[in-house]
Amino acid sequence: xxxxxxxxxxxxxxxxxxxxxxxxxxxxxxxxxxxxxxxxxxxxxxxxxxxxxxxxxxxxxxxxxxxxxxxxxxxxxxxxxxxxxxxxxxxxxxxxxxxxxxxxxxxxxxxxxxxxxxxxxxxxxxxxxxxxxxxxxxxxxxxxxxxxxxxxxxxxxxxxxxxxxxxxxxxxxxxxxxxxxxxxxxxxxxxxxxxxxxxxxxxxxxxxxxxxxxxxxxxxxxxxxxxxxxxxxxxxxxxxxxxxxxxxxxxxxxxxxxxxxxxxxxxxxxxxxxxxxxxxxxxxxxxxxxxxxxxxxxxxxxxxxxxxxxxxxxxxxxxxxxxxxxxxxxxxxxxxxxxxxxxxxxxxxxxxxxxxxxxxxxxxxxxxxxxxxxxxxxxxxxxxxxxxxxxxxxxxxxxxxxxxxxxxxxxxxxxxxxxxxxxxxxxxxxxxx
Amino acid sequence: xxxxxxxxxxxxxxxxxxxxxxxxxxxxxxxxxxxxxxxxxxxxxxxxxxxxxxxxxxxxxxxxxxxxxxxxxxxxxxxxxxxxxxxxxxxxxxxxxxxxxxxxxxxxxxxxxxxxxxxxxxxxxxxxxxxxxxxxxxxxxxx
Numbered sequence: 001x002x003x004x005x006x007x008x009x010x011x012x013x014x015x016x017x018x019x020x021x022x023x024x025x026x027x028x029x030x031x032x033x034x035x036x037x038x039x040x041x042x043x044x045x046x047x048x049x050x051x052x053x054x055x056x057x058x059x060x061x062x063x064x065x066x067x068x069x070x071x072x073x074x075x076x077x078x079x080x081x082x083x084x085x086x087x088x089x090x091x092x093x094x095x096x097x098x099x100x101x102x103x104x105x106x107x108x109x110x111x112x113x114x115x116x117x118x119x120x121x122x123x124x125x126x127x128x129x130x131x132x133x134x135x136x137x138x139x140x141x142x143x144x145x146x147x148x149x150x151x152x153x154x155x156x157x158x159x160x161x162x163x164x165x166x167x168x169x170x171x172x173x174x175x176x177x178x179x180x181x182x183x184x185x186x187x188x189x190x191x192x193x194x195x196x197x198x199x200x201x202x203x204x205x206x207x208x209x210x211x212x213x214x215x216x217x218x219x220x221x222x223x224x225x226x227x228x229x230x231x232x233x234x235x236x237x238x239x240x241x242x243x244x245x246x247x248x249x250x251x252x253x254x255x256x257x258x259x260x261x262x263x264x265x266x267x268x269x270x271x272x273x274x275x276x277x278x279x280x281x282x283x284x285x286x287x288x289x290x291x292x293x294x295x296x297x298x299x300x301x302x303x304x305x306x307x308x309x310x311x312x313x314x315x316x317x318x319x320x321x322x323x324x325x326x327x328x329x330x331x332x333x334x335x336x337x338x339x340x341x342x343x344x345x346x347x348x349x350x351x352x353x354x355x356x357x358x359x360x361x362x363x364x365x366x367x368x369x370x371x372x373x374x375x376x377x378x379x380x381x382x383x384x385x386x387x388x389x390x391x392x393x394x395x396x397x398x399x400x401x402x403x404x405x406x407x408x409x410x411x412x413x414x415x416x417x418x419x420x421x422x423x424x425x426x427x428x429x430x431x432x433x
Numbered sequence: 434x435x436x437x438x439x440x441x442x443x444x445x446x447x448x449x450x451x452x453x454x455x456x457x458x459x460x461x462x463x464x465x466x467x468x469x470x471x472x473x474x475x476x477x478x479x480x481x482x483x484x485x486x487x488x489x490x491x492x493x494x495x496x497x498x499x500x501x502x503x504x505x506x507x508x509x510x511x512x513x514x515x516x517x518x519x520x521x522x523x524x525x526x527x528x529x530x531x532x533x534x535x536x537x538x539x540x541x542x543x544x545x546x547x548x549x550x551x552x553x554x555x556x557x558x559x560x561x562x563x564x565x566x567x568x569x570x571x572x573x574x575x576x
Binding site: 144209210211213270271272273274334338341345349355356360361362363 | 449450453456457460509513516519520531532534535536538539541542545546549553
């Protein structure tokens with residue numbers, strides 16, 4: 001039996017995940033700025049600004065948070081730290097940030113040299129991260145249900161990155177590789193429904209019962225839903241014709257079932273206080289379930305929109321901002337002050353007097369900040385959805401949505417920055433004694 | 434027959450109930466109800482921790498020979514919880530909603546994290562070493 005899991009000694013230094021969390025909002029702001037400057041990007045998924053925006057959000061914001069969270073969460077869930085996390089983290093963070101910027105600039109200016117730099121940086125970063133993460137995930141002996149999903153998520157990330165690299169080869173006139181652009185959907189599907197979805201599932205199995213005193217997800221549900229999602233994804237990508245189509249219908253059914261069940265468990269929670277993390281979870285799962293339903297209806301010929309291309313953009317933004325980003329914003333409101341408290345508490349373990357004076361979680365990250373975050377995000381999301389149905393008003397509505405999104409990401413940075421400052425001050429007052 | 438894992442897990446759930454009720458009452462500024470639920474929680478928590486520290490853990494340590502392992506970590510976390518309970522009692526007496534809820538948020542996550550470690554690792558280990566569940570459970574104090 002793994003007794004090492006009972007120790008907190010493997011938890012990385014706080015500055016490591018926080019470095020990632022403080023970097024991410026800047027990319028969200030850049031993406032929002034691009035939308036603000038060129039709302040016409042919504043006309044096509046191939047629009048250069050759209051490609052730049054999507055990658056600023058998925059790599060710069062999404063992956064940045066996810067990598068930081070993974071480094072933090074793995075030792076807690078499995079007692080197995082990501083090896084050399086302290087040494088690798090600045091390189092991973094720097095590489096991911098600069099690689100994403102070069103990629104976005106490459107899309108905007110269609111310059112081969114920018115793509116080459118982006119390719120080298122991003123491929124290097126993901127090799128480094130996945131290598132270290134892979135070692136940790138292989139070493140875990142009794143990981144439980146969450147680690148099962150995280151392993152599948154890491155596999156999906158690996159293939160997403162491979163597809164991404166191949167995807168870039170088409171921009172760089174490397175035709176001899178023989179990669180076809182039609183594979184773009186596979187890259188997107190693996191990144192969103194594979195890596196993003198499975199990672200969130202794995203984390204939710206652990207944190208929803210823990211943070212909100214909700215009933216636990218049964219083990220068969222955790223293992224079953226993750227495995228089924230993974231297998232269906234593989235079939236959807238490898239098979240063709242009717243089998244692939246059937247798998248693409250199964251995917252939203254599985255995801256919808258997971259989202260619905262998670263909402264039910266949240267409803268059953270014992271703590272019914274006003275809590276913005278729980279509201280973010282509810283918002284994200286409601287988005288998820290509704291998106292799955294409209295997608296299924298679309299597949300059955302009952303579309304909510306006349307134009308298929310616009311519908312898929314709505315689906316993509318809905319999943320990315322409505323589900324993934326909502327989960328991340330909610331989790332940050334809880335995990336950041338909790339980690340801060342944990343580290344402060346450990347610092348004053350031999351100082352009972354200092355312990356009584358520690359700031360509590362709500363003093364480290366005030367609830368009023370979380371409240372504003374929630375309302376800014378939900379209004380950005382609502383305006384964004386509305387813009388798809390706005391007709392002639394699509395661009396003005398998208399402009400407003402982008403402005404709200406910019407405010408939301410800026411607010412996130414402000415909140416995290418202030419919380420970090422309070423943490424550093426508290427830590428200094430403990431260590432000074 | 435109830436196992437040690439089930440018996441101890443039930444005690445956790447019982448503490449969760451009064452904790453959540455106290456928190457809801459403080460949030461609604463229903464101080465009478467909050468005081469009652471908080472007293473129940475503090476009493477139940479102390480009974481549970483004492484069950485572990487003075488009965489279950491020593492038996493486990495004796496049977497397994499593991500003294501500086503998980504039980505030592507759990508004892509340390511119990512102390513942290515007791516410190517937080519003291520601070521929360523003060524906040525309740527001062528009728529300070531913000532202080533109380535800020536602390537309760539923190540204690541709740543601390544407790545849940547602690548409970549998970551016990552329920553998923555320590556109790557099953559204890560069950561392996563202490564096979565006569567009925568005898569162990571009858572020596573523990575009910576909540």
